Amino acid sequence: MSQSTVVKRQFGHRARLALSPAEVLKTDDQAHAARTMWNLLHAWWQMMPKEKRTLGHADAAIRQARKDIDFLAVLPAQAAQAVLKTYFQAWKNCWEGRAGAPDFKGRFRTVMSVDIPQGRDLNIVRVHRRWGMANIPKVGRVRFRWTKDLPVAKHANAENRITGARLVKDTLGWHIAFRVQSVEAKAEPHQGPEVGIDVGITVPIALSDGQTYEHGEWLTTKEKAKLLDLEQRATRRKRHRKPGERTSHRLHRTYDQIAGLRAKAKRRALDWQHRTTTTIARTYGTVVVEALTITNMVRSARGTVENPGKNVAQKSGLNRSIAGEAWGRTVTMLTYKTAQHGGTLVKVPAPHTSRRCSACGLITPGNRESQAVFVCKNPDCGWSGNADHNAARNVLHLYRMGLALIPAAGRAVVRRAKRVKPATAR
Known part of the structure; x- marks a missing residue:
């Protein structure tokens, strides 16, 4: 080859x-030792002058700490070196503007890892x-x-x-x-058809050819009732805690149970997303999606004291629904899966895709009569159909018109590019 x-x-x-209970205990000890090693490195960094903040001096400090502190000996030497490299890389990312400055890692706020x-x-x-x-x-x-x-x-x-x-x-x-x-x-060029995708809440994924992918609730009725009971229990216990008092072990157990149910829902959502995106990547050669700025879409409507927002509760519910669908994660999966199968993923501008009639091209806010139904107000057209299907057809239309978002100088700009028609299968 x-x-x-x-x-x-x-x-x-x-x-x-x-893992057995004994193995869980050993792994927990290693994770706590790794977190302690990070905190010791951060304290050492703050005490040392700039000329001595080098990898060699830090390595010598780690070796001495592993000799002086018995608790750190449970962490393998290679894992300790990985903590050192990760810490210095964190400062490098900070200096290059990719992340904030490293800080101490708390016991309950840090993901345990080795x-x-x-x-x-x-x-x-x-x-x-x-x-x-x-x-x-x-x-x-x-x-x-x-x-x-x-x-x-x-x-x-x-x-x-x-x-x-x-x-x-x-x-x-x-x-x-x-x-x-x-x-x-290397994957051969995908000979499948082109498809536009519209993501939503009522219909999570709608394709331009009329296909839709939907899912039910991530938690069963009993699991949702248990989650509500745990959240109410946690609120009651938190209400009786005095200011400055440490969180009780009972409240921590309640928080762990809540996190377990939410993690179970996320795992089911990830499974559905992986299965759906794999099916799309295998079926279609060119996948076209909207370039959505999700951080702006989920911005709070609370406003300020001088200019309070309107419909704050409704906007909060909408924000939770958008975050729950994880549109960005769906696009990320489609990006690498289409590449693995020889296809391509293209992003097009998002404005007016839900207001434009895919039959005649009329753009007006009155076209969308409801969340699910689209009716064109053009008297010469009058096309009606599913609103998500209409938006997906508009997404594909933008690609066929050559309006693709091409990254340039760190930002996305609209450029008219010559559309390459996929070769026909032989």
Whole structure:
């Protein structure tokens, strides 16, 4: 296979770990030690003069700290070096304007994680159709859920291998996120049709060919009732807490139960998004979406004391619905999945796609009679149909007119580009 027909791909894969109580305790200790190491590095950085804030001086300080503080010895040496590199990279990102300045990490506000920099230490094997095993430094051999083919230890090479991993704990337990490098055959140009996509709330995804993708509630009726009960319980317990008093363990358990239900809903939403975007990427060669500025769409309508906003509660509910659909995440998935299947994703300007008649081109606010029905007010047209389907057709029309958003100098600008018609299948 020649170099022109292959492509190097780097991606991440996250799997659920099945740890015993003793292994959970060991992993928790490592995560707390990593957080403590970060805080010690930050304190060292603030005390040292600028000329001594170097990687060499920091490495010497870490080695001395691991000798003086027994608690830090539970963290593997390579994981401690990863904390050091991450901390210096955080300052580099701050100086280049990509992020804020690093700060201390709190015990309850920080995601617990441990880095495994070298993939060869994992020694991954598949022991069952649904389970694999990996070696975690200073923890031992642990099982993880096998949901994707990974380069196992005996078949790994310089081109297809796992370069590292990271242990991450969320409300559903400990997970391992693999960093995978592989060499794959370059995808042939997708010969599928073009399609425009309109995202919404009532209809999450509507296509220009009339196809729609919908989903139900992420939580069952019993789960929603339990979530409401837990939120009310947390409010009552928080109300009885005195100012300055530490949060009780009972209230923390309630918060953990609430976070667990919300994480379960998010996991179901992610599963639906992955299945839907994979189907679209496999079916269509060119996918056209709107370039939405979601941060502006979910901005609060509260206003100020001098100029209070209107319909604040209704706008808050709309903002929650928009955030719940995660439109940006859908576009991100479509971006890399269409590329993997040989297709392309194009963004077009968003204004007037819901007000324009896809049949005659008339743009007026009165066209949209309701959230679901579109009726053209042009007496010579009078076209009517589904509003989401109409918007998706307008999105595709903008692409066919050559109005695509092309990034230039850090911003997106509208340029008329010559549209390339996909080749017909032979």
